[in-house]
Amino acid sequence: MKTTVVNIVTPDGPVYDSEVSMVIVKTVTGEMGILPGHIPTVAPLTVSAVRLKKDNNKTDIVAVSGGFVEIRSDKVTILTPSAERADSIDLARAKEAVKRAEQRLQNKQDDIDFKRAELSLKRAMNRINVKEGNI
Structure with missing residues (x-):
């Protein structure tokens, strides 16, 4: 092939x-x-x-x-x-990144960059899905 x-x-x-x-x-x-x-x-x-x-x-x-x-x-x-x-993704670290990103998104403060927080959440969720085989 x-x-x-x-x-x-x-x-x-x-x-x-x-x-x-x-x-x-x-x-x-x-x-x-x-x-x-x-x-x-x-x-x-x-x-x-x-x-x-x-x-x-x-x-x-x-x-x-x-x-x-x-x-x-x-x-x-x-x-x-x-x-x-x-095989090299640290699942605990990725889950912690999801928590941090979700907290940033829930805090309605002016100094929070929502676009960055959303992108951070997407990246962390992608890493979790790849590690767990949920693709």
Whole structure:
């Protein structure tokens, strides 16, 4: 079966580098399945899970916090502000981040940046869902 190389890169460095048979990402316009030989494309991503299917019926999952996907016929590159593999997510830390974000959203103070708090909540919920396999 054909494969394509996938690189997921953050400002801190590479998070994922492997050959896969299919990549599934969530763009701002919807979900996109990418197979080897896909037409070249660049698309913005949402806070979501990236599913990376391998030939051995194994699927790797990586939580990303937005960014862009660049697709070439033989390579997929995902550039994102942050990314975590499912097996490296600290569930307790993610749940604590949800609590903090919810508290910020419930406090109706003028100095609270609601957009930042909402985005923080989305990222934390995404990490929890990826860790627990609820994608």
